Amino acid sequence: xxxxxxxxxxxxxxxxxxxxxxEGGVTPFDLKDFLFKGLIxxxxxxxxxxxxxxxxxxxxxxxxxxxxxxxxxxQWAYMLVAVYAAxxxxxxxxxxxxxxxxxxxxxxxxxxxxxxWEGQRIVIKGCSDKPVPADAYVALTRKLRxxxxxxxxxxxxxxxxxxxxxxxx
Numbered sequence: 447x448x449x450x451x452x453x454x455x456x457x458x459x460x461x462x463x464x465x466x467x468x469e470g471g472v473t474p475f476d477l478k479d480f481l482f483k484g485l486i487x488x489x490x491x492x493x494x495x496x497x498x499x500x501x502x503x504x505x506x507x508x509x510x511x512x513x514x515x516x517x518x519x520x521q522w523a524y525m526l527v528a529v530y531a532a533x534x535x536x537x538x539x540x541x542x543x544x545x546x547x548x549x550x551x552x553x554x555x556x557x558x559x560x561x562x563w564e565g566q567r568i569v570i571k572g573c574s575d576k577p578v579p580a581d582a583y584v585a586l587t588r589k590l591r592x593x594x595x596x597x598x599x600x601x602x603x604x605x606x607x608x609x610x611x612x613x614x615x
Contacts, residue, residue: 457566457567458566458567458568458569458598458602459562459563459566459567459568459569460568460569460571460602461563461568461569461570461571461586462571462574463551463570463571463574463578463582463583463586464571464574464575464576464578466551466554467574467576467578468507468508468536468537468547468550469506470507470508471508471543471547471576472507472508472509472510472543472546472547472550473504473507473508473509473510473543474509474510474512474542474543475504475509475510475511475512475527475531476512476513476514477511477512477513477515477519477523477524477527478513478514478515478517479495480492480495480496481513481515481517484515484517485515485517486517487517487518487519487520487523492523492526493526496526496527496530497530499530501530501531501533501534502534504531504534504535505534505535506534506535506536507534507535507536508535508536508537508538508539508546508547508550509531509535509537509538509539509546510538510539510540510541510542510543510545510546511524511527511528511531511538511539511540511541512540512541512542514542524540537550537553544579547577547579548579548581548582551578551579551581551582551585552581552582552585554582555582555585555586555589556585556589558586558589560589560590560593563590563593563594564593564594565593565594565595566594566595567594567595567596567598568590568594568595568596568597568598569597569598569599569600569601569602569605570583570586570587570590570597570598570599571600571601572599572600572601573600573601583599587608587609591609594609594611595610595611596609596610596611597609597610
């Protein structure tokens with residue numbers, strides 16, 4: 447008796463958001479390390495501190511720029527970090543590493559070429575080993591809904607139906 451993989455023959459397309467997870471995760475860049483006595487940002491010291499950073503350590507990273515100290519940080523300070531970091535990083539955002547991961551996935555989903563998925567039956571894979579944020583799943587569902595024939599969540603062999611296009615008369 448021949449074993450037939452009915453899932454492979456079904457024509458269902460599986461999208462795994464884990465494949466888009468940034469290599470190495472999100473790297474934090476905390477301005478608290480540049481504050482005078484942990485409280486005050488002094489422009490001259492801050493500029494000198496940024497100039498001394500080995501920015502190559504951030505090559506191809508997703509960088510989260512934020513300050514974990516309870517201090518007043520001028521907007522230009524975050525912008526100056528972006529000036530130094532931009533030539534090295536894959537992407538950079540303002541926020542904690544957790545919020546930046548969500549922003550990163552929003553960008554990934556926005557940039558996905560969905561043309562091959564039009565009119566298709568799609569499974570958005572669940573059970574990832576990496577911490578893909580829930581908002582990434584919501585953003586992908588929002589993007590796929592106008593074009594997919596159906597959207598399901600889970601594994602191809604065991605899915606939860608989310609959306610099915612109604613037949614037009």
